[in-house]
Amino acid sequence: MMKHGVVRFRCLLILSVILPKIDGGTLTEYNNVHSTVLSGYNKDARPVIDQSQVMNVTLGFHLLTIANVDEVTSEVVSVGSFYIHWKDEVIQWDPSLYGYTFSINIDESLVWKPPMTFLNPMSSNMGLLGFKHSKIKYYADGGAYWNIADRYQTTCDFDTRYFPFDKQTCSMKIMVWDYNKHEVLMYASNSVIDLNYYSENGAWILASTETKFELLAENSVVVFNLNLKRRPLFFVVNLFIPVFVMLMLNTLVFILPADSGERVGYSITCLLALAVFLSLVSDGLPQVSKPMPLIGYILATYLIISGLICVETIFILRVHHKEEEEEISPFFMRCYNLFSCGSCKKSSPSVDNFTTEKDQEMTKVAFEIPELSPVTWKKISSSLDKICFMSNLASVIIVGAVFFVIVNVKSIS
Template identity: 60%
Template sequence: MMAVHNVIISFVISMFLLPGLSSGGTMTEYNNLYNTYLKGYNKDCRPVQDQSTVTNASLYFYLESIADLDEVSSKLVTVGLFTIRWRDEAIIWDPSIYGNTTSLNIDESLVWKPSMALFNTMSTNVGLLGFKQSKVQYIYNGSALWNVADRYQTTCDFDTTYFPFDEQTCEIKISAWDYTTDVLIIDPLIQTVDLTYYRENGAWELVSTAAKPEILSYFSFVVFTLNLKRRAMFFIIYLLIPLFTMLLLNTLVFMLPAGSGERVSYSINCLLALTVFLTLVSEGLPQDSKPMPVIGYVLTVYLIISAIISVETMVILSLQHKEENDEIPPLFRKLYNIFNCAACKKRSGTVKAYSSHIDLEKVEEIDIQNNPNNLPLTWKKLSNRLDTICFVSSLSFVIVVGVAFFVIVAVKP
């Protein structure tokens, strides 16, 4: 039923807006009508016989495109057409007297009109709707239509918590700034924005629209709401994938041979590349700390992980190049035993019997050949074990942080 009602309203509006409505009559009859009703017309007086009567105006919004949505400056730029409709009791005529002339176009500066302004404008002026080139169209029964097409800059409160998988709700607030509600009330003609001529935006998907009236401090408002969803593919290709790739490459520093002489330079280069990348990326991220985007924490954690990898690389190399005669501290021995799975396993209680004539050194030699982990702990062996531990832990942290980020944005309210 509501859909049928909206179709009927759209049909009625199209009858008034489309140029197919014939005004009829001759030029002389049109001029006579024009001069008759403009003579003595007072544009500063509301066109109602009983001045205590409240004037009702209806708004209709055709959205043509979303030209820009800038989260850095919290700005929404839209291109569209506002249609304002009201009844003017001072301009009513009988078409048969004027050669069946049914409509009349008058410059907006010569007649009364409900003063409309963008309440949340970002432009330098007060956001008044209309300009001298526009006309007000009058129908013989007193209906007045005023079409205002323009490029509108309004504010938008961004919530970038789940950037780049965020959704935004932006509002365009129109106020009747000249009159209080006891004189003028404005309402939306329908409860949505007309998207007949809308052109898709490459960065944002328009999910839904709404229109509702509001009363604020004795003034009447109409609020047009646009629910937008960011198209995240651009940021996935140019932000997330390169970021994860750089972190994965950074963890591979532990796979390089210690004698190659490239490990420190490789880790530092990865850290510098990530820092430069984050600097460039931050220019395109929302400059907002309330709320802080989750991806901001992710980038910070990844930068810290990259720095830790560089420090670990230097420490491991310093251990690798220690003299083998230097004693290994007990702490390192304990850490080695903790992380060495083979050393953590208890030996079987089975005792092998050897002939009494077999030399004890040969027995130890056989034991070492059967179990290489029984070799004495050296600095080189310790550093190799630390390489494995650091590689696995760094890679695990990178994956866990990435998975946590996608889980958070996936279960967002």
């Protein structure tokens, strides 16, 4: 019984605190409040008794999702709602006189509201923020709360230099229209954007947000910054890996036998496959030149390497099929010596320690180095194959590694 009494007392205590804040009264009393506060109301005048005073407006933003980010058109589409608060000194009443009616909703077309507009809209005819016939909630002390939910299209200055490991900062800039800073001053209600109901974007990570107050000439501006980081996995799987595999396959042309008759066709096929693939994926790359994405230089370098492989293949085949009677130049001899031991002879071990002449003769015969076969054009072409294979393979790996090191360093910083 004692426990039930304590619980009942707590419930009554809570109700005694809450009930006075809950709107009471009848519909007639509600209508009376509505009619009274709007009687003689001038929606074109700032609702402050002393017109020399600055009117403070706070602005916040609930972000629901980032619907689209387009680098080509420099467009960011975000879905959310702005919540605006100000103090209306004209619309005030005593709740006890109206059946404890603490709040009312008034059509935005009937009252004063802070006119706001985007400074960076994607559409030129966006106009002022807000829907027609939306409601503003007023409380008895004059507090006004206005929520505006919509799909907002704004511009963004993209820096795609390190695509697809890039980071972007996109802003929504809201400015008070028709009033200068001495009449209406707008502040951000929070230092960050409200993300309680945020749904993640599949292509971008919302790393952080921030809000700040600025002055543009005589007007106050609130800036909402979205710090975005691209998800690179899609481009790594569908762009980098295929290109890298094609280049690796292209370098294998130097392993094919020169007499197979397939070398030139194989190398040109790899070059065409790479060119066609790059033309297909070009629509998914940032189509900007300032700044030029680093990935554009990398892909161009890979395409040049693939073209050089075709040239090297044709040149090596020409060397391979030269007449053996034709004199070999010193340049080709150096290329041959680079991957062979034709220019150096192993020194035989010393035989001075053997006592008898017979032992010395047997040792000389045992360690005698056979005569090396003469250098031919086919051997030179084989050495060129090794040089081209190693150099092109190293070029492909080094170019890719340098790119990933640069973008990783920049992404960390």
